[in-house]
Structures are given as C-alpha cells and as structure tokens.
Amino acid sequence: MPAPRRDLHELNRLAWNEATRAHNSHKGDQARFFREGGSTLFPEELELLGPLEGKRLVHLQCNAGQDSLSLARLGARVTGVDISDEAIAFASELSRAAGIPADFVRADIYDWFDAAAAAGEQFDLAFSSYGAVCWLSDLSAWGRGIAGILAPGGAFVLVEFHPVVCMYDDELRLTWPYRDPEPVLGDGVGDYVAASREGLVPWGFEEGVTGFKNPHRGAEFAHGTADVITALIEAGLVLEVFREYEYANGCRFFSCAEMREGRRYYLPAGVPAIPQMYAVRARKPA
Template identity: 55%
Template sequence: MRKDLHEINRRAWNEATKAHNSHKADQARFLRNGGSTLFPEELELLGDVRDKRVLHLQCNAGQDTLSLAQLGASVTGVDISDEAITFACRLSAESGIPATFHRADLYDWLDDAVQRSETFDIVFSSYGFLVWLSDIYAWARGIAAVLAPGGRFVMIEFHPFLMMLDDQGRTIASSYGGGRLWSFDEGIGDYVAWAGVALTPSGYLEGMQNFRNPYPSHEFGWSIGELVSALLDAGLRLETLREYPYANGFPAFEGTIALPGGRFAPPPDRPSIPMMLGLTARKEVSQ
C-alpha cells in the first residue's frame, strides 16, 4: 500500500475538483429539482436502493452520492479530497438532500468502520476509482468487512483495457495489470472540460480555462482478473460481470465520437472495443 502516493494524489484532486466544478451550472438547483447525475448502467446494476444503507467510496464531490439519496437511500460518501468533501457537504445543504460525507483515505476509513462494527447494504464505486487503489486486495477485504450479510458490492468503471492504449487509441502503449505504477507530472486534468455537456447535466459553463494541475498524480493498473480475484478472495460471490462498447462521459482517446446519452465510442472505422466494465458481487448471508 502506498499511502505516501495517496497523499500526493489528494493534493492533485483538490486542484482538479475546483476546475471540474467550475464548469457545472447551479448543481444545487438541478438536484433540488429532481435532477440526477447517474447513468442508466449503474442504476440497472444497483437496482432498488430505497431504504438501503449505501456506502459510496471515492465519492468525489458528492453529485452521484446525492443522486442516490434522492432515490431513497441512506448514503455515506467517502473521499480523500478535502475540496471534494467540502463541496459535497455544501451541495447537500444547498440542495436539501441529506447525506453523510467523510474526508479520509478509504483504507483508513474502512478500517475504522470495521472497528465501529458499521455495516452497509450496498457498497458502490464508480468511474475512475480503480486506478487510485494501491492495494486491491486490502480494498476488497475492507469492502467485504463492511457489507452486511447478503449485502452487495456494485461498481461501474472504465475498462482497464483503456489504460493500455495511447492517446489516439490506436497503439498498445502500456502493460496490462499487475498494480503497475504510472506517474504523471501534470497530475489530474480537467476531464469535465473534455467531456463537456456529457458530464454537466445541470448545464455547461466555460469555467476555468487551460487548467494545468500543479501537483503530480500516481495511478495503479489492475486487470479484470486481479479485480475479480480480489473480491473472490475476500469472500464475495460474483453475480454480474458486463462489458460495454462505449464510455459514459469519457472521451478516452482522440477520435471518439459522442453518442446520445453522454456516451463516447470509437468512430465507425475503428474496431469495437470494451470501454466500460460493470460488476456486482454479494456477501453470503452466512458470513
């Protein structure tokens, strides 16, 4: 586990979060009026969350967390970024949608939750969480430990295969999996500006221009096999594994084309490739 690198990533995320939210028009009003930032794929994987205790790990600035709360869930969001959690708390207050938010390294928070005997019906992770995990096996054990018997882990993520491709999506540029470390001097970029209206359902604003993150970032490459193995080793039972030939809100490489519903896919003259991954796993009642 590389908590030293987690701390560096925290600083990068603080700066990136400011840029990301600068492009999103009145999010509180959007949510207050019944808006949601959730895509159909995660809604289908989650199922009915009404009256469920939901833990949203790496919740970022809380938009999806509050969208889950709007569906009737009792939601707790955890993120390492101070800026993200401060914004999430403010968004909760201004929208009138209740949720609980904690600023913490998720590994520390999961350990503390186990000590408190705190449990959840659903643990949820989404869109870009996997590359920030320096120890995928400790992460899976922590999730299993806070799931109530019969509870489910639900995730939607950009396909690990994308990390192998170059910026044009044409060449294999990196190795696959193994927890391999990638370090970037420029840190986390302004992907909301890249995606535009696909990630700003409340309305797109020009916001920050030419954002450059002053902090570096460090990512970890995991394969689907390692992801599934970690969850199985933690005692969870795999129920759903899906691949999607498009990515929600993420133009993964140059040349992707925008599709209805905020999706991006390779152009027609390119092969169809897996761009997203959906998974659900359950904790047995006897555990």
C-alpha cells in the same frame, strides 16, 4: 503481503484537491440542478444496484458527491467517502444547498475501512464508479475492506472504465500497460470535464477554468479486470455479474469519439471497438 501506499495516496489527495476545483468550475449551479430533480446517474449503475429505498449505502471514492446525492434522492441512506478535502467540502455544501441529506467523510478509504469495521458499521450496498480503481494501491486490502463493511447478503457494485481503454492516449496510441504491479507516476489528475463537456454536464457546460495543468503529480495503478474480480472473490464475496461495454458513459477518452444517445461515447465507424467500461456485482453470503 503488500500494504496500501499511503505516501502515494497523499500525492493523489493534493492532485485531486486541485482538479476538483477545475472540474466544478464547468458545472454551474449544481444545487439548482438537484433541486429541480436532476440526477447524474446512468442506467447501468441503477440496474445493478436495484431498489434503493431505505438501503444503507456507502459510496466509496465519491468525489464531489453528485452521484451520492442522486442515490440519496432515490431513497438510500448514503455515506460518501473520499480522500480529497476539496471534494468532501463541496459535497457537504451541495447536500445542504440542494436539500438532499447525506453524510460525507474525508478519509483515505483504507483508513475508513478500518475505522468503520471497528465501529461495527455495516451497509446493504457499497458502490464505486468511473475512475476509482486506478487509484487503489492494494486491491487485496480493498476487497477485504469492502467485505468487512457489508452486511450479510449485502452487495458491492462497481461500474468502471475498462483497463483496456486506459492503455491508449487521446490519439489511440498505446502508452500504458494493461496491468503492472508498479505505480505509474504521472502529471496528476487532468480536466476530463472540460474534455467531455456536455457528456458530464448535461444541464449546461460552462467554460470555467481553461488550460488547467495540475501542479501536483499523481500515482496511478494498472489493474486488470481479473485483478479486481479476484480481490473480491478472495475476500469472500460471490461474483454475480461481470459485463463489458463498448462505450464510455459521459467521459470522452479519445478525440475521435462520438457522443450518441444517453451521453455514451463510442469510437467512430472504421475504428475497431474496444471495451471502454465494465461492471461487477459481488455479494456477501447471507
């Protein structure tokens, strides 16, 4: 049975530490944005999550905590987990400065799954989104980990960029496989915030770091949608929702993409549409 590749996770931890600093350099006074009632969430995830008041929610691969705090503001009791030291330090400080309580844990999620299950922690909701699945080295262990920390009747919600969109480079040239059991070693996390600008920073993009080049390599994994869904089903969860979307929320993958209402990036007229996002909701039997 395959096991999580913690050696590759360590490469990614270093790369995300560097990238997180660059990403946040473009986002200005985020604490003020949250204090004034701002939210970084999109309608798709809110619909799938449902009412949040009083729910115990774990945000897996939470990055620097902006979505975590948006969920907490809606009444959820949020725990955010991420492998990046820089991201978790920033999230904790943003929580304090914004006055929105949430707990943040720096851990490889596979280690966190084991520790949380051993401690008997259970959650009503588990959530993950936007560029999370490609960093998972073992989907089977991931699915089992989610099932292990959900309370009976609890649900896992994933809103994610589609593996089809990841097959193409910025100029719509095929460069990646749809799925591949082997990791792909690349240049490390880039500055997608600079590429997406107001799509990811609607309160006011700032130039910040320019010409960012990550000094650390990264390891990504090409998982198809069937791989993701199968891992959840084999872990004992029941699939409730699977959707595909022809747009990407906030993130500009292609130089020709056009941002339309709702900060959604579409391919232009004359370019065949491809799925750019998908969503899954799976529930643990009561």
